[in-house]
Amino acid sequence: MNFTRITVNFHQMGGVPCIRGLRIPVATVVGMIADGMSEDEILHAFPDLKMEDIREALKYAAEAVKERELPLRTDLLA
Template sequence: MFDRITFDPQIMGGRACIRGMRITVSLVISLVANRMSVEEIIKEYPDLEAEDISACLQYAAFLASEEVRPFSGSTV
């Protein structure tokens, strides 16, 4: 599903990266959040492709869609 998103303990401490490069998903999401266009991001990081940026956004959306339920904390 997220074939462009990789995790390798030897690269950036195992954080989510793009295609095994030292460019993290969080960096790309931050750039988008700061209103950089796809073209501007690719100009700054020429190893990236538009599909990489889209994959980062899809991955972030996937993570944000997880449900978090409070622990009821029943005692035994």
């Protein structure tokens, strides 16, 4: 998958994936969605963002964990 709105610059934000070089980490935007913020609320908090940036951040995060297994506690499933 080609991500045109996600940038990685090791001289900016420690090299974490950001949106269009804006110093807004993908993880920040994904975390805001996970915390229940709407896309409109995120756009208000970060006026330089576009709706497409949010969508691509979510796609990037989904792709990043697609083939990874994260450690989960199985004792909670009972």
